[in-house]
Amino acid sequence: MTDHDYEELGLVAGLEIHQQLDTETKLFCNCPTELREPEESDRRFHRYLHPTKSELGELDQAALEESRVEREFEYLAYDSTCLVEEDDEPPHRLDDEAQAVVLEIAQLLDMDVVDQAHVMRKIVVDGSNTSGFQRSTLMASDGEISTSDGAVGIEDLMLEEESAQRVEERDDGVLYSLDRLGIPLVEIGTKPDIRSPEQAREAAEQIGMLLRSTGKVKRGLGTIRQDVNISIEEGARVEVKGVQSLDDIDDLVENEVHRQVRLLELREELRERDASVGDVVDVTDTFADTDSGVVGSALGSGGKVTAVPLYGFDGLVGAEIQPDRRLGTELSDHAKRHGAGGIFHTDELPAYGVTDEEVAALREAVGAGEADAVAIVAADPETADLAIEAAAERAETALEGVPEETRGANEDGTTRYLRPLPGAARMYPETDVPPVEPDPSEVETPELLTEKVERYQDEYGLDAGLAEQVAYGERMPLFERAVDELGADPTLAAGTVESTVTELRRDDVPVENLTEDHFLGTLEAVADGETAKGNVGAVLTALAESPDLTASEAIEREGLGSAGEDEVREAVVEVVERNEGQVEEQGMQAFSGLMGEAMGALGGKADGDTVSELLREEIQKRA
Structure with a gap:
C-alpha cells in the first residue's frame, strides 16, 4: 500500500473511547455487573423495535435505515435480571459509585465538570437495548492530554449504560444476552486534533493508561472499545466503530485514509468516463438454466435475479480500495444490509458457475456495453429488490467520492459499511431520571500508573520491568493490598500476581477460579511462616482446582507446611x-x-x- 503524506492530505481524526466501569451495580438498577454464560439463562423474551421521532418531530436517518429490515430480537434473561433491564420498569437514579469514578476520570483528563447532569436518550434500534434507546449523560467537557506530536483536546466525557451482549446473529434477527446491558460505561471523545495514525494510537494508549489508573475499570476482552472518526480534506468524515485492540488503531487509520484516497481517484476516473448508474432490471429469465449453485439455489426457492447496469464502470468495480477489499465489496456490504448474501459483478464474472454466455446475455438484457459493468443479486423477491437498490445507491455515491457513514472495524485493520452517520435527531431528554449535581471537590485524584511504576521501584525495590508489569496489570489493587495490609514481601507478591499466574495458566491450571482471598491467604501464609515461598505455585494450583478450600486447608492437604x-x-x-x-x-x-x-x-x-x-x-x- 502506498505511503501517504498525511499533512498534505489534510488528515483529521478523533477518538471515542468506551470503557466499562468496575462498579458493584449497574447504572440504573441494583443488578450485579458480572457477566454470565448463556446457558445460565432461565428465560427468554422477544421484541421488535421501531424508530421514533425526536422531541422536534424528526427521524434519525441511521435509525430509519436500520428499521427498513424487519428483524426479531431475542433476549436471554437470568435470575439476576430485573424489570429495568427488561424495560418493564422506569430506570432508577444514576448510580453513585459510577458518578464518583467518572469524576476521578474527569480530574485526570483536566476537564470541567458540569454543574448539573441530565440524562438523555439516544435512539438505538439494532436491538442492543430493550428500550430502543441508550441512556447517556454529559458529565464533563474541555479537557486535554499530551502526545509526542502535541496536545489532543478532550471534547466531552459521557456516562452511559452499556449495550446488551450480542450472542448470535441470525437471518431474521439477533440473540442478545442481558447480563452486560446497563453496566456503567464512560465515553471519552477527543477533539479532531489527531494528525497521523501514530498519534491516534498514542492518544488512545494515554487515555487507556489514565482510565486504568483509577483501578475501577473492568479489564479483559470487550471491556474497552475504541471508535475512530477519520477524514481527509477532499474526503468525508467516517466513524469507524468497534476497534477492540490498541494495536489496530494506527493500521485502521492508515487503511481508511488509503480507502478515501482510492475512492477519490476512482471518482475522477468515473467522471472522465462520464459514468452513470442505470435502472434496476429483472434478469431472472437470463439465468433460467444456470449451473451456478448460488443463483440456481435462489431461483429454486422461488427467488429472482435483479441487476443494475453501471455505465462506464468496467474494471473499476473490481478495483482494490483497501487490502483485499474492492469497490464491489462496498456495493456488497450495502446489499447485505437487506439480507442478501452479497452481489456478483461482471468484473469478476464468469465465475461461481456463471458462464461467458450468461454474462453476454446479462449485458444485453440491461443494455451494457464493453465499457460498462453490471451488478446482480440473487435472492427472494423482496430481498433481491431491496439489495440491488442499495447496491445501486452506493454506486451512485462513487460518482461523488467518499460518503459520510458509519463503518465497522474488521480484524485485519480494514473496515466495512454499517449504516449512515447518526444525526442530532437521535438524542432527546430522558424524563424518568432526575438530574444530578456532581461535586468534584469530594473526589481525590488517583495516582497515575506511570507514577506507580516509579513508586514501586523506590518504595518496594522492584526492578523496572516487574514494577511496570504489576502497575499496568489487572491485579495491581491486589498487589497493593498484599503489601500494605499483610506486609507481604513486595517482590514475592509482585511475582505471584504476575509471573506465577502466567506460568500456572501455561500449565493449564484453571487460574480463573482464583479469588483475591486465595492470593491474600497464600501470601499471608508465607509471611506467617506457615509455608515456604517456593510453595506459592503449588498452593495456588491446589486452590484453583479446589476453590472452596482456604489457603491453610490447601497447605495442610498438600503437605506444604513449613519446617521449623x-x-x-x-x-x-x-x-x-x-x-x-x-x-x-x-x-x-x-x-x-x-x-x-x-x-x-x-x-x-x-x-x-x-x-x-x-x-x-x-x-x-x-x-
Whole structure:
C-alpha cells in the first residue's frame, strides 16, 4: 500500500473511547455487573423495535435505515435480571459509585465538570437495548492530554449504560444476552486534533493508561472499545466503530485514509468516463438454466435475479480500495444490509458457475456495453429488490467520492459499511431520571500508573520491568493490598500476581477460579511462616482446582507446611555430614551442589534463603 503524506492530505481524526466501569451495580438498577454464560439463562423474551421521532418531530436517518429490515430480537434473561433491564420498569437514579469514578476520570483528563447532569436518550434500534434507546449523560467537557506530536483536546466525557451482549446473529434477527446491558460505561471523545495514525494510537494508549489508573475499570476482552472518526480534506468524515485492540488503531487509520484516497481517484476516473448508474432490471429469465449453485439455489426457492447496469464502470468495480477489499465489496456490504448474501459483478464474472454466455446475455438484457459493468443479486423477491437498490445507491455515491457513514472495524485493520452517520435527531431528554449535581471537590485524584511504576521501584525495590508489569496489570489493587495490609514481601507478591499466574495458566491450571482471598491467604501464609515461598505455585494450583478450600486447608492437604528452624538445621547437618569429604576438600565451593541436595531433602518445607544461611554456617564449621 502506498505511503501517504498525511499533512498534505489534510488528515483529521478523533477518538471515542468506551470503557466499562468496575462498579458493584449497574447504572440504573441494583443488578450485579458480572457477566454470565448463556446457558445460565432461565428465560427468554422477544421484541421488535421501531424508530421514533425526536422531541422536534424528526427521524434519525441511521435509525430509519436500520428499521427498513424487519428483524426479531431475542433476549436471554437470568435470575439476576430485573424489570429495568427488561424495560418493564422506569430506570432508577444514576448510580453513585459510577458518578464518583467518572469524576476521578474527569480530574485526570483536566476537564470541567458540569454543574448539573441530565440524562438523555439516544435512539438505538439494532436491538442492543430493550428500550430502543441508550441512556447517556454529559458529565464533563474541555479537557486535554499530551502526545509526542502535541496536545489532543478532550471534547466531552459521557456516562452511559452499556449495550446488551450480542450472542448470535441470525437471518431474521439477533440473540442478545442481558447480563452486560446497563453496566456503567464512560465515553471519552477527543477533539479532531489527531494528525497521523501514530498519534491516534498514542492518544488512545494515554487515555487507556489514565482510565486504568483509577483501578475501577473492568479489564479483559470487550471491556474497552475504541471508535475512530477519520477524514481527509477532499474526503468525508467516517466513524469507524468497534476497534477492540490498541494495536489496530494506527493500521485502521492508515487503511481508511488509503480507502478515501482510492475512492477519490476512482471518482475522477468515473467522471472522465462520464459514468452513470442505470435502472434496476429483472434478469431472472437470463439465468433460467444456470449451473451456478448460488443463483440456481435462489431461483429454486422461488427467488429472482435483479441487476443494475453501471455505465462506464468496467474494471473499476473490481478495483482494490483497501487490502483485499474492492469497490464491489462496498456495493456488497450495502446489499447485505437487506439480507442478501452479497452481489456478483461482471468484473469478476464468469465465475461461481456463471458462464461467458450468461454474462453476454446479462449485458444485453440491461443494455451494457464493453465499457460498462453490471451488478446482480440473487435472492427472494423482496430481498433481491431491496439489495440491488442499495447496491445501486452506493454506486451512485462513487460518482461523488467518499460518503459520510458509519463503518465497522474488521480484524485485519480494514473496515466495512454499517449504516449512515447518526444525526442530532437521535438524542432527546430522558424524563424518568432526575438530574444530578456532581461535586468534584469530594473526589481525590488517583495516582497515575506511570507514577506507580516509579513508586514501586523506590518504595518496594522492584526492578523496572516487574514494577511496570504489576502497575499496568489487572491485579495491581491486589498487589497493593498484599503489601500494605499483610506486609507481604513486595517482590514475592509482585511475582505471584504476575509471573506465577502466567506460568500456572501455561500449565493449564484453571487460574480463573482464583479469588483475591486465595492470593491474600497464600501470601499471608508465607509471611506467617506457615509455608515456604517456593510453595506459592503449588498452593495456588491446589486452590484453583479446589476453590472452596482456604489457603491453610490447601497447605495442610498438600503437605506444604513449613519446617521449623531446628528441623531445617537437622536436615542441613545430615546433608553436610553425608558429604563430609567433599566439604573438607572443596570448602565453600561445595555449596552449590549441597544446596540442591538440602532443598530436596526438605521437600519444599523451607525457604531457600533460610537453607542457604544454615548451609553456609555448617560448611564454614568444617572447612
